[in-house]
Amino acid sequence: MRTIIGYLKAFHKDHLNGYDYIxxxxxxxxxxxxxxxxxxxxxxxxxxxxxxxxxxxHMVLYGIPFLIGYLFSAFNxxxxxxxxxxxxxxxxxxxxxxxxxxxxVNLLANLWWDKYQNIEHSLFYYRIxxxxxxxxIVFGVIWIYWIWSGDRRKYSFYGFTLKKFSTKPYFAMLxxxxxxxxxxxxxxxxxxxxPRGANFQDLDINNPDHKWYFIIYEIFYGSDFLNVEFFFRGxxxxxxxxxxxxxxxxxxxxxxxxxxxxxPAGELxxxxxxGSILGIVTYYSRSxxxxxxxxxxxxxxxxxxxxxxxxxx
Numbered sequence: 131m132r133t134i135i136g137y138l139k140a141f142h143k144d145h146l147n148g149y150d151y152i153x154x155x156x157x158x159x160x161x162x163x164x165x166x167x168x169x170x171x172x173x174x175x176x177x178x179x180x181x182x183x184x185x186x187x188h189m190v191l192y193g194i195p196f197l198i199g200y201l202f203s204a205f206n207x208x209x210x211x212x213x214x215x216x217x218x219x220x221x222x223x224x225x226x227x228x229x230x231x232x233x234x235v236n237l238l239a240n241l242w243w244d245k246y247q248n249i250e251h252s253l254f255y256y257r258i259x260x261x262x263x264x265x266x267i268v269f270g271v272i273w274i275y276w277i278w279s280g281d282r283r284k285y286s287f288y289g290f291t292l293k294k295f296s297t298k299p300y301f302a303m304l305x306x307x308x309x310x311x312x313x314x315x316x317x318x319x320x321x322x323x324x325p326r327g328a329n330f331q332d333l334d335i336n337n338p339d340h341k342w343y344f345i346i347y348e349i350f351y352g353s354d355f356l357n358v359e360f361f362f363r364g365x366x367x368x369x370x371x372x373x374x375x376x377x378x379x380x381x382x383x384x385x386x387x388x389x390x391x392x393x394p395a396g397e398l399x400x401x402x403x404x405g406s407i408l409g410i411v412t413y414y415s416r417s418x419x420x421x422x423x424x425x426x427x428x429x430x431x432x433x434x435x436x437x438x439x440x441x442x443x
Contacts, residue, residue, distance in 0.1 A: 134299045137414045138407065145376035149206050157195060157384055158402050165391055165398065172392075182237065188230035195388045196226065199381025200374070209377055218373040225366060228271050229389075232361075235263035253331050254343055261350045268357040272365055281369065288364035289418030300420040304427045310400075311431050315439035319394040324436030326351055335437075348433060352426045359425045362386050362405060363412040371413070379409050404428075 164170055171191070178184050200222075204210045212218050239260045246252055276282050285291075314320045327347045333340045366382040386405035390398040408421040 131299050131302045134411055137410050141410045141413065150380055153202050154380065154383065154402060158387055158399060161388060162395065162398060166395060180240065184234050185230045188233045189226045192229060192385055192388055193226050195384035196381045199384040200377060203377045203380045212374045215373050221370055228268060229361060232264050232267045235260050235267065238263055251332060251343065254333060254347060257347065258350050261354050264354060265357045268361050285416065288360065288368045289412055289416065291417050292419060295417055295419055297423065300423040303424050307428055308431065311435045314396055315435035321436055321439050323394055325433040327433060352430050355425045355429045356422050359418055359421045363408050363421045364418045367409055367412045368416065379406060382409050
């Protein structure tokens with residue numbers, strides 16, 4: 131933990147000021163209000179759900195915080211040179227397109243669903259297909275960029291490295307998160323959203339004959355957070371670092387907060403803090419392995435906590 135605390139202190143001292151914190155809190159509060167206090171985002175999404183227009187919707191939804199994060203950070207720190215760099219703008223729109231495509235894999239999965247939705251356990255297979263497609267889009271498209279751009283000659287595949295890596299700090303972070311997950315497991319909004327693996331049409335989590343379906347689903351569910359961690363802490367930090375330097379942190383954190391639209395309030399708010407911490411760790415360590423341990427570990431602990439919470443609720 132000492133290493134991680136050192137990273138946080140160094141980044142705070144060298145690259146942040148009070149205005150960064152105020153801006154991040156104000157954005158999160160406004161976004162939380164839009165999310166929970168109005169139907170504005172939901173109404174737009176519902177109007178275009180299951181259509182290609184959702185790709186544009188997600189690019190705009192994610193692009194607004196991503197853009198204002200970069201603009202605010204650049205002008206706040208009088209570091210605007212990268213805004214004139216064509217590579218920065220290419221990466222900016224490329225990243226938005228990749229994640230918007232990831233958010234709409236159902237457009238492809240529905241081609242399977244239209245033919246096979248009546249087979250046994252179809253929803254289980256549908257969710258597995260969506261998970262595989264999300265991973266294929268994120269890793270496949272970014273891998274092509276990594277090869278094409280020449281970044282492969284400079285560093286690992288955006289954070290996939292064990293160089294000077296130790297697991298201890300990250301398991302300590304998981305232990306620190308455990309009490310928060312226990313508290314969340316008593317909250318109605320959390321228990322209404324989790325566990326994700328318990329919501330299948332024709333599978334019963336209490337049926338021993340179905341246990342392997344749930345185990346397989348949880349493995350795939352956890353792996354989904356691997357590509358999320360890779361995209362936000364790997365690609366959005368390390369690929370952008372060369373052109374935007376320390377200005378990469380705030381826009382990444384706001385973007386990450388925004389993808390928690392529709393999640394329980396505590397999860398949305400905490401995503402800003404957790405995403406920022408893991409982003410700073412990646413900034414200094416150049417590795418996302420620790421972030422993967424924390425992110426996947428929290429996802430599985432939330433599933434377990436919700437399962438136990440629903441059993442006793």
